[in-house]
Amino acid sequence: MRDSASNQPLPFASIYIESLEKGAIADSMGAFALTGICKGTYSFRVSHLDCETKYFSLEIKDNGKYDFRLAHSHHSLGQVVVTEEKKHLVTTQTVTAINAQQLEQTSGTSLGEALKQVAGMSSIQTGTTISKPVIHGLHSNRILILNNGIRQEGQQWGSEHAPEVDPFIADNISIIKGASSVRYGADAIGGVILVEPRHLRSKPGYGLELNFGGFSNGLQGVFSGMVEGNPIKLAPFSWRVQGTMKRAGNLRAPDYYLKNTGYSELDFSTALGWRKERYGMELFYSQFNTRIGILSASHIGNLTDLQQAFESPVPLETSGFSYTIGRPYQQVQHHLLKANAYWRVGNAGRINAVFGLQHNIRQEYDKHKPLNDSLAALNLPELLYKITTYTTDLVWEHTAWGPVKGQIGISGTTQANVFDGRFFIPNFRNFGGGIFMIERFVKLKYELEAGLRYDYKYLQVFKKEKGVVYQFDNRFQNISANVGAIIKPRTTWDIHVNIAKAWRAPAVNELYSNGLHHGAASIEIGDSSLTTEKAYNAAISFNLHPLKDKLHLELAAYYTYIQDFIYAQPTLPPTLTIRGAFPTFQYVRANADFKGLDLTAEYQVWKGLHLKETATLLWAWNYSINDYLILMPSQRFGHQLQYHFDDKGFWSHGFVGMTLTNVLEQKRVPDNSDFAPPPSTYFLLDFEAGTHVKLGKQSLHLSLSIYNLLNKSYREYLDRFRYYADQPGINAAIRIKIPINLT
């Protein structure tokens, strides 16, 4: 099965003969096999999540090969209705896919912010400029981000270390909610975010895409451009170059400017591909550069200053508007090089080899320059980390053994980290290896899946004290497993059930950190005797879409029990330093559980009028203190009403809508565990409108969004800077996208 326009295979497309009630699902290369069909003419229903379902009438004369071609759904392009039941990945787990047109609606924002709207997701923030995705209450080291198939490796342990990923690279983003360690490796106990670039062009010619964005708050400008080509004379070869620039100044909360919250970003990527039917290879390189201003008022001296900051209704430092990024700031550079190749080996299946190299340089600058003038003139970072990671994966997707399809793979990682400046985490080397097997038993009305994986990790830590180097060795190993089923008795509903066991080795900061965390104004102390976290996760999701697509309902429930869950617990007394007392946190382990519900419901109320409701609910409990688990997202609800206009003349895909987001006060926190009580419940109103305009042959995508329309002052519990300042006020965004195709 192929895409009629690009001739690309359609992975996991489904084919169904209605009169025989018989069908099949294609593999990742769009190939399928239907057996036991008598000669005759049948009506085939072929569907794929990116395409409109098409019926083919075909006479089957003999055993043979038949080609089905589907057109990409132009109707769905630009539609803003989030169709979350569509799955790019076939797994028995709960998956949400965000496609290109949904990403278009959030373009210019960070990855963490773009994913926040999805049921089950939230984001952990460090002010307005740093945002990390949270899946079912878990984040940082407990979720994996796969950027173009490579596991993102930087200094993920820090909640103020945002993922170094340019969302403009992505053509779609899939979120696997729940432990997914078997396929993606240990650590993925919370879930996986797959950032997938668009496929390299396979249609001869050249393509160009320009994106412009302008945001009123912070006077932010964004430009992203992409050029791609597939020479007519050299069909197997395709290439793409892409780049993004962002610049923003100080953001404004309703009552004041947030001093030093500007940022700048410059990213580029390039991809080369050589594809033949039996083999292919791809080379990808991307570079991400950012400088992020950190709210001045958040860099405080000690507990006394912190107390003063809470008591002050406005931040102790405010300013006017400026693009200048002063101290404190972070400067981060991330390189990613990926090489992959595939071979189709006769009847054995397909072999995929992926090699990845990442280098991440993180520099953190304190608020104050050194007093010494000559030192200050050097403007050195107070903290510098360099981490280099090599990853290799080898996966064999075997051809179906009867109804059983699957893959077997091995993966390896080596990593080296070096720091300079203030001590927080030591130098380390990390070696990891894993082997896994996932098999799927696929029938038309149900699918079963089982997977098993073994991982080994070896962490070497080097510390120098008074000229002597000390080495500490840590070895971790464990198995991950999952079993699951998809039951789809009718086309109008299905159920996904999954049970998984996963584990995570403690991260270097949990084991060996010891020092002052400036951004957090706290002292963190690791514990080298911590053992691995073991997670047991059960999830069930129910998808219903009756009434001829008028209603889409997805209800997902999960339960996760984590044995030896590692978290930073406040300890008394505070550490006494020359600067006064600092709150002190010690990494400890506890048994914890997470119960949650994610709900998405879309209903076509009337012609063109769509209502969408989302709910993200989570209850987390710490069994060691027999109280709630600290720093968990509070319950959030989304209500969206959109009107879609009929296409007319030059205008198409027009819509206008409002979204009301309601985040409740987090009341489920242990007593006396925080410096200030969690912020109160808030409501936010957003406005959105968009259209496509056709000017001759050229189409133009335009949209206007106004965030926080009522300019409400509010604070968010998962924002570490909630102690110091409000969230940004009203922000109007204009987005223009110009896709140009030259054949």
Added chain:
Amino acid sequence: MKNVLLLAFTLTVLFVLNSCSDTKDPDEPNEQELITTLKITFVDSANTSIVRTFQYRDPDGDGGNPAVQFDTIKLAPSKTYVASIVLLDESKTPADSISNEVREEGTDHQFFFTISGVNVTTSYEDVDDNGNPLGLESRWKTNTVGNGTAQIVLKHQPGVKAAAPGDQSLGDTDIELNFPLVIE
């Protein structure tokens, strides 16, 4: 196009070479500038040969090992002392003096002294370039015997330092120490 690829390739090679760094031979933690030590010296204004020195020392800086020395300030009753403060970074060899920099940037800094439990009054003996109090030099007047605490705070107040007598609520805290104070 070719140039971009060439650039990408060159960058890649560069960072691969660059990354073969010495993980196994780490540098010692090297805070650019650290205040590890506060030394306060009291000179009896009536008899300058009577000199008392008290210290707070935490040579490895914040966190890590606790302070190795945290003296009790012991002064005689009914005396007037001139106190001078020296700040050191003892994590460096040789120890680096920070107080000179504080003096140079006096317009951005101010010491504050808060005495509780005993009757001791303090006043400033030095000023910054704008004529506002600084506090590296101060005058302490003791009265009757007793036990209490002397809080010594150094505030960094770039651009916001208030005119005399100053405003302790502004800026960030560089130093905040509560010395036990005994008048005997």
